[in-house]
Each structure stands twice: as C-alpha cells, then as structure tokens.
Amino acid sequence: MDFEKVYEKALEDKTLPGYALLAGDKNGKILYSGAKGVQSLRSDSSRPFQLDTICAIASMTKLMTSVAALQCVEAGLLDLDKSVSDVFPEMGKYGIITGFDDEKNEATTVPNHTPITLRMLLSHTNGHEYDWFNPLLMKWRASRGEEPWVGPTVEQKSTLPLIFEPGTSFRYGAGSDWAGKLVEKVTGKTLDAYMSEKIWEPLGIKDITFYPKKRPDMEDRMATISTLNEQGEGPAADAPDFDILFGGTDCLGGGGAFASSKDYFTFLQAVLRRDSMLLDDASWTELFKPQLNEQCKKAFNEYITSSPLHKQYLGMCIPTDIEKTWSFAGMICEKGQEGRMSDRTIFWGGVPSMAWYLDFGAGLCGVAACQIIPPMSPSIMALHEQFQRGIYQSFGPKKK
Known part of the structure; x- marks a missing residue:
C-alpha cells in the first residue's frame, strides 16, 4: 500500500x-x-x-477509563450527573483562577459553587486544564515552588485551581484521571x-x-x-x-x-x-x-x-x-x-x-x-x- x-x-x-x-x-x-x-x-x-x-x-x-466508568454507572456504583465533589473535596478547592499578580507572586481566584459531575470529568467541561497547557497555572505552580504535573498521585498532579465554572467551557485536563480514581473508590x-x-x-x-x-x-x-x-x-x-x-x-x-x-x-x-x-x-x-x-x-x-x-x-x-x-x-x-x-x-x-x-x-x-x-x-x-x-x-x- x-x-x-x-x-x-x-x-x-x-x-x-x-x-x-x-x-x-x-x-x-x-x-x-x-x-x-x-x-x-x-x-x-x-x-x-x-x-x-x-x-x-x-x-x-482515556477511552478505556470511559468504558470502565460507564460499567460502574451500569452497576449502579456511579451516576453521571451526581456531584463527585464530596468524594474528592480537594478537587477544585482552590476555586477558579482569574489572574495572577506578578508583584505579589500570587494568583487571583474566586470561589466555585458549581458541583463537578462524572459527566463533566469525562467530557473535559469540569473546569480543569493540564497545568503545563496554561500560563496562569504554570505561574501558580511556580509561586508554590512546584513543578507542573509532577508527583506520584492524581491528587498531587491535578489538585489545581479551576480555569472556568464547571459546565460552561472546554479545556483539556485531568478529568479522566479523577474519573479513574472514582472507579477505584467505588470498586x-x-x-x-x-x-x-x-x-x-x-x-x-x-x-x-x-x-x-x-x-x-x-x-x-x-x-x-x-x-x-x-x-x-x-x-x-x-x-x-x-x-x-x-x-x-x-x-x-x-x-x-x-x-x-x-x-x-x-x-x-x-x-x-x-x-x-x-x-x-x-x-x-x-x-x-x-x-x-x-x-x-x-x-x-x-x-x-x-x-x-x-x-x-x-x-x-x-x-x-x-x-x-x-x-x-x-x-x-x-x-x-x-x-x-x-x-x-x-x-x-x-x-x-x-x-x-x-x-x-x-x-x-x-x-x-x-x-x-x-x-x-x-x-x-x-x-x-x-x-x-x-x-x-x-x-x-x-x-x-
């Protein structure tokens, strides 16, 4: 050919x-x-x-994780539209990042009040973005003396400020990592x-x-x-x-x-x-x-x-x-x-x-x-x- x-x-x-x-x-x-x-x-x-x-x-x-998550939905262990924020309270705990003050070396954030669901995690509408993809998150990491996406666990890699209110936009991020942790939690x-x-x-x-x-x-x-x-x-x-x-x-x-x-x-x-x-x-x-x-x-x-x-x-x-x-x-x-x-x-x-x-x-x-x-x-x-x-x-x- x-x-x-x-x-x-x-x-x-x-x-x-x-x-x-x-x-x-x-x-x-x-x-x-x-x-x-x-x-x-x-x-x-x-x-x-x-x-x-x-x-x-x-x-x-990611495709395999989506199949695994839907198997758990079929089994009644997970719900696509139920909040998962109570399972992982660290998810989104830093609120939504809106800017960065270079002089103070600190991020500007506002609280997030929208629950994150499994559906949002699997469709990249949950507010997360990979830190190495986003200049504001890179500055936030640097202000804390941290490297982007480094660490042994999902929590260490992906407990980040959100980029937008969940459900209102799209960014490519760690939703499938959190979904995988959910599968582990319920099984x-x-x-x-x-x-x-x-x-x-x-x-x-x-x-x-x-x-x-x-x-x-x-x-x-x-x-x-x-x-x-x-x-x-x-x-x-x-x-x-x-x-x-x-x-x-x-x-x-x-x-x-x-x-x-x-x-x-x-x-x-x-x-x-x-x-x-x-x-x-x-x-x-x-x-x-x-x-x-x-x-x-x-x-x-x-x-x-x-x-x-x-x-x-x-x-x-x-x-x-x-x-x-x-x-x-x-x-x-x-x-x-x-x-x-x-x-x-x-x-x-x-x-x-x-x-x-x-x-x-x-x-x-x-x-x-x-x-x-x-x-x-x-x-x-x-x-x-x-x-x-x-x-x-x-x-x-x-x-x-």
Missing part, C-alpha cells in the same frame, strides 16, 4: 525509529497489520519494533486490577497494564521514547531522561497505561462493534454521543485553534474548518473528509505521537503506534493520516 512507502521513508530519514499499524472492520477482521524499525535507539537494544512491542499509550488510556480495586477483570480478560488481552515494571514478560519488549529536534526534524535521538509519567505511581486513567498495539487494537475493535461483554447498548450510545452544548462546543473548536501548540497537540492532523465536538470516547469530527473518513468519525491519541480512530460510517478502525516526541509531532501525525487514508480508500465505501 502507498502509505507503507511514506513510513519506510521516515525510517530511512531517521525521523521515526519504529512503528506498528493495525486496521480492521466491525466484523472483527484485521485488514492490515505491520510493524517495522526498532523499538529503541539505545545502544544496548536491537530488538525490532513489533506488534507485541509495549508502548506508553498516554491519553489513549475497591486499583484501576489496573479493575480493567484487567472487566475489560482486558474478557477480550483475551494480556498486554495492557499500568505497571509494566511488575511484568517480567514485558521487559525485553518495552519501547523507549525517542525525540526529534524542537522543529520536529530528524534524526531522532534517544530521550533517556523523559519520564512519561513524571513520577506518577497511581494508575492514571487519563494517560498512564502501557500496551502492545496488537492488544490495544483488540480493545478498539471491541469498541467499534459495541461488544456486549463490555457495555450494554444504552451505554455504548452514551459513550459515543456528543456531550458538549453549543457554548462548550464553540469553546472546544476555538481552543484547538488558539495556538500552534494547541493545534499540534489536539488537532489530530484534521482541517480546522471541520467542526468538532467531544464524546466520552474522544473527539468527534462532525463531517467527513474526502478519501479519509466518514461523518462523525472519532479520534484520539497519546503524547508519543500515537493515534487511533473509529469510523462508524465505513465500519473501520485503526491504531498507529510509535514512541516519539515532541508530543504529536506533525511529521509523524501526517504519516498516520496517510495510513488512515490508505485503509479508507482500500476498504471503505466505494464511489458509485
């Missing part, structure tokens, strides 16, 4: 050390699978990048143990975990992070000091899992076919439906285009004139793109330039795995777009 050539050129140009690709249909058929390159640029590693290579999947974890299990029992084992999945260091069978299959230069150009180099969890030891439902592309794809195909082993039909409908009202949807689309960095991290290589909204599963593109996808295709990815998509109109899904930063590097995401196009053009709906 043509997209194979662009990936091979990236290998030759040393902008991509290694990758794995999988695509399939709603009937469970694998339409394409392939992997090339190496899983690490470290001098003591020569193992090829394969379908069973273990990758840090970062925000691709009495770690997110790793819960997902293993309720998601991975029913699907025959063995190669997803939050704790790869506890898995000796994964040790020689772990990919390492490589980096391009600040301009996103090669050659790629090993990034030995990059800790994708920034000291995290909690199960981070928003970005803490590790998986082989093969087993993550098994999960993604189950989502595409709305597998009844995971959720009932009403819950699948809830997972995929748009969750943003017009005000929040407008904020989301403006957010993506608010800076080149936001477009890179959140844009998924999709034209900005295609209106987008958000579901518990991920970003919904309301209109299709010629030769690439159908209307209402859902996308998301993860920091090391990873991507997945669910194209319900064409009955297709795909995963593109690699381990390269800067996050969502445009040159790498452009390769993933070509992969999606190649699958759509070969297996999608045919023009009459």
Whole structure:
C-alpha cells in the first residue's frame, strides 16, 4: 500500500525509529497489520519494533477509563450527573483562577459553587486544564515552588485551581484521571486490577497494564521514547531522561497505561462493534454521543485553534474548518473528509505521537503506534493520516 512507502521513508530519514499499524472492520477482521524499525535507539537494544512491542499509550488510556466508568454507572456504583465533589473535596478547592499578580507572586481566584459531575470529568467541561497547557497555572505552580504535573498521585498532579465554572467551557485536563480514581473508590480495586477483570480478560488481552515494571514478560519488549529536534526534524535521538509519567505511581486513567498495539487494537475493535461483554447498548450510545452544548462546543473548536501548540497537540492532523465536538470516547469530527473518513468519525491519541480512530460510517478502525516526541509531532501525525487514508480508500465505501 502507498502509505507503507511514506513510513519506510521516515525510517530511512531517521525521523521515526519504529512503528506498528493495525486496521480492521466491525466484523472483527484485521485488514492490515505491520510493524517495522526498532523499538529503541539505545545502544544496548536491537530488538525490532513489533506488534507485541509495549508502548506508553498516554491519553489513549482515556477511552478505556470511559468504558470502565460507564460499567460502574451500569452497576449502579456511579451516576453521571451526581456531584463527585464530596468524594474528592480537594478537587477544585482552590476555586477558579482569574489572574495572577506578578508583584505579589500570587494568583487571583474566586470561589466555585458549581458541583463537578462524572459527566463533566469525562467530557473535559469540569473546569480543569493540564497545568503545563496554561500560563496562569504554570505561574501558580511556580509561586508554590512546584513543578507542573509532577508527583506520584492524581491528587498531587491535578489538585489545581479551576480555569472556568464547571459546565460552561472546554479545556483539556485531568478529568479522566479523577474519573479513574472514582472507579477505584467505588470498586475497591486499583484501576489496573479493575480493567484487567472487566475489560482486558474478557477480550483475551494480556498486554495492557499500568505497571509494566511488575511484568517480567514485558521487559525485553518495552519501547523507549525517542525525540526529534524542537522543529520536529530528524534524526531522532534517544530521550533517556523523559519520564512519561513524571513520577506518577497511581494508575492514571487519563494517560498512564502501557500496551502492545496488537492488544490495544483488540480493545478498539471491541469498541467499534459495541461488544456486549463490555457495555450494554444504552451505554455504548452514551459513550459515543456528543456531550458538549453549543457554548462548550464553540469553546472546544476555538481552543484547538488558539495556538500552534494547541493545534499540534489536539488537532489530530484534521482541517480546522471541520467542526468538532467531544464524546466520552474522544473527539468527534462532525463531517467527513474526502478519501479519509466518514461523518462523525472519532479520534484520539497519546503524547508519543500515537493515534487511533473509529469510523462508524465505513465500519473501520485503526491504531498507529510509535514512541516519539515532541508530543504529536506533525511529521509523524501526517504519516498516520496517510495510513488512515490508505485503509479508507482500500476498504471503505466505494464511489458509485
């Protein structure tokens, strides 16, 4: 296929050390699978990048956390629209940040009186934003002598001032991390143990975990992070000091899992076919439906285009004139793109330039795995777009 050539050129140009690709249909058929390159640029590693290579999947974890949360809703353990502020009183305890006084080196805040719900956590309308994404929060962290998003627990990483009144806007933040903590609270299990029992084992999945260091069978299959230069150009180099969890030891439902592309794809195909082993039909409908009202949807689309960095991290290589909204599963593109996808295709990815998509109109899904930063590097995401196009053009709906 043509997209194979662009990936091979990236290998030759040393902008991509290694990758794995999988695509399939709603009937469970694998339409394409392939992997090339190496899983690490470290001098003591020569193992090829394969379908069973273990990758840090970062925000691709969010989809699994949404499924876990909806399972708890089905079981009557959680309610999408009930306040969770009493469960986690530290969430939002600093109020809403409105400014920063540089002379006093302190933030200006106002109290928040709007309860935060699970629905808000899963749809990024809860008022949180990742601190490294927001200049005011970066100043707030610095004023306290703290580093952004550093620490072992969700509470240490994500107990932050809110950016807006919950339910009134959209910012990309730690909602899924808090949702994962809720699942742990109501089930009495770690997110790793819960997902293993309720998601991975029913699907025959063995190669997803939050704790790869506890898995000796994964040790020689772990990919390492490589980096391009600040301009996103090669050659790629090993990034030995990059800790994708920034000291995290909690199960981070928003970005803490590790998986082989093969087993993550098994999960993604189950989502595409709305597998009844995971959720009932009403819950699948809830997972995929748009969750943003017009005000929040407008904020989301403006957010993506608010800076080149936001477009890179959140844009998924999709034209900005295609209106987008958000579901518990991920970003919904309301209109299709010629030769690439159908209307209402859902996308998301993860920091090391990873991507997945669910194209319900064409009955297709795909995963593109690699381990390269800067996050969502445009040159790498452009390769993933070509992969999606190649699958759509070969297996999608045919023009009459």
